[in-house]
Amino acid sequence: MASPHHLKIDGVSFTYPGGVRRVLTDLTFAVPSGQVTGLIGENGAGKSTLLELIAGVLVPDVGTVTTPPTTGFIAQETQLPFSSPAAPLIDAAVAELRAVETRISELSLRLGEDSSPAEADEVARDFDAALARAEQSGVWELDSRIASVLAGLGLADVPLETTLGEMSGGQRRRFALAALLLRPVDALVLDEPTNHLDDAGVDFLIAELQDFPGPALVASHDRFFLDAVADSLVDLDPGLGPEGGVGEATRQGTQFTGAFTDYLAARETTRRRWAELHAAQEHERARLEKAAGQGENDIFHSSTPKSESRISQKFYADRAAKTVGNRLRSARSRLEALERAAIPAPPARLRFHGIPEHVTLAVLGEPAVVARDLVVTDRLGPLTVTVQPGQHLLVEGPNGAGKSTFLATLEGRLTPDEGLLRIPEEITVARLSQDDEWVELDTPAAEIFAARVPSGSPDLREMGLMNEETAARPLGELSLGQRRRVSLGIILASPPDLLLLDEPTNHLSLALAEELEQALADFPGTVVIATHDRWIRRRWQQRTDGRARLVTLER
Structure with a gap:
């Protein structure tokens, strides 16, 4: 179903009660309709925290979270009742669509009843609206849609009468994902959705997200998945550049356009620029250190002619001292300024050390x-x-x-x-x-x-x-x-x-x-x-x- 809504995070910060460090700091980005944004970052970077803020489980310290009216959310760990079979889970997911089908049946009967023109017009309008909703939501293909989703997630051979307690953790999570994909929602928020999926299941989920008309935010460590599905990436790991040096890329929540391959290229470009800035800084540092250490003899290499008067000698000596002093002060001042705003070297790339x-x-x-x-x-x-x-x-x-x-x-x-x-x-x-x-x-x-x-x-x-x-x-x-x-x-x-x-x-x-x-x-x-x-x-x-x-x- 088409959705004009965006999912928006605006200036969000969050610290857990009693915490000494902020988990999220001044996070701002948006996910437009029809787009998939990947949320990346190391464990502990705040991905699951942000998703719980979006779901309303947590409340931000500052900032706002704006979501479409119906936002589907699935966490890394499901909270489904183990005593329930899978069938009610699927039935609940499609209940709204089943209700549309029931509504059409009711209205079709009323169309044949004797009623006033005004009532007849109202019933006809309601019938047309319900019919349009049914066609838009695929109500007529709902049974085949259920079978397709279950098969795509590797659940076709699991009887719907099986209780969740009898299933593996992976099966329970896949049933929760299936229920979410079957629900008519305006936005999707998923936490590590490829966990417990085989290659075919990942491919199926990629196709589902590519066809989803609303905004989708997906936290994931799966590089293959992100490269195939993401239109942009939000990185919760700061550190692409030094503060005050390379610039805004150091903040948490930098958004990159494109898929994972594009993200890698952007990081490499930033790192190369960082290295170039650091190299230029060190070249300037060496020049200033040399200038700051120079004295009179380094600047005036010729001796004063013996024929010059003592007055002339004093004049040139005073001028040399003044010149040296000005140059030394300038070099030392610029060196101090460089030190105050120094760009650190980029972190070393991983490599093996001490190889025997x-x-x-x-x-x-x-x-x-x-x-x-x-x-x-x-x-x-x-x-x-x-x-x-x-x-x-x-x-x-x-x-x-x-x-x-x-x-x-x-x-x-x-x-x-x-x-x-x-x-x-x-x-x-x-x-x-x-x-x-x-x-x-x-x-x-x-x-x-x-x-x-x-x-x-x-x-x-x-x-x-x-x-x-x-x-x-x-x-x-x-x-x-x-x-x-x-x-x-x-x-x-x-x-x-x-x-x-x-x-x-x-x-x-x-x-x-x-x-x-x-x-x-x-x-x-x-x-x-x-x-x-x-x-x-x-x-x-x-x-x-x-x-x-x-x-x-x-x-």
Whole structure:
């Protein structure tokens, strides 16, 4: 149904009661009808908070939220009653459209009744309006529409009599999404809607959003999805440029036109400009420091002729002193001004540090991993794969296929029930786990990091993973994404011969995920990655370095 409405956020700030930091600061953007805006940012950046403000669950400290009359909202975690079967959920979603059909039947009967001309005209007008609404809303195709949505979200084989408590968490969430897509709403607000969707389900949702006539705001970490569906992106992660230097791009909530690929290009342009400004500043700093350190002998290199009178010598000496003084004061004044408004260097791009010399030669002539008919009962296998030193293996497959189990087996945390697994003893192994496994939640992130990396390693700030204020906070106060940065930094500071990465882009900002992928592509060691990330998988197939391999696990 056509909608002239916009979804608008105007000057919104929000702090949770008792909080010491604002979650959202002076956020302003709009989503017009027929447009999809992606909301991006690391876990803890405020995406879910903003969506709850839009839904009316929370109230902003300042600013206004304007939404169309009927705004459909789905959170990351559904609150559906487990005792209810799916059928009432779907029936409730289409009740308004069913009522239109019922209304048409009632009015059609009244059209045949004897009534006054005025009453007849009123019934005819109501009938035409209801008929137009039915045609506009697809009432006549409602049953096929329900079947199409359920099939598109992978729910066609789940009986509607099944109670929500009998379903998996993924199925419950997909039913909630199906109900939202079936409701006649003016706007859509979705929080991580691709969670629990397979590739076909994501493609179906992309088509649904592209056809939706109203404004749609979608919080997501799914780069493939955002690249396919978004008309613009709002980034809740500040930090594209230094305050007072590159400009407004530093504020939270910068809006970028275009899809995810366009967002990456815009970030790269901003970063390049930042680097150019910093380089120009440092060149000027060096010139001013040299000028500020010059004296009389640096400016006047010739000696005074012996034939000149003492009066002439004094005149030239006084003039030289005055000239030197003016130039020194000017240079020092400009140097002080530069220091006050100095542009910091752009943060370092992610890269591996301290790579051991043997990392590309791990046990020359012998595979880094040999798995033959490997089985972990009810979790994996049988799997046969060989990984040579320096190769990068991507392990893909649906949830439950055994991707994480395979990595835990390679790490030595699990013992296979059947088959052969051989990893040379000389090879060092480390894994970036999918889940947050930290226990030192009262210890500052910087201390935890420093205790786990070799002396002389760059710190979290120098690696471009955290600023000093965040690194000084206890781990328990950090978001999942920030904790994952600590884990990632430890591996980057002291990489192993065999690097195991379980869903490495989970909880990371999209920009950081991009940097991690590039660092991995440049890493000479052996890598095994388990992921469902479609963006990674698509790029993997485009790699031309000859080191990338792919194995697909079946559930």
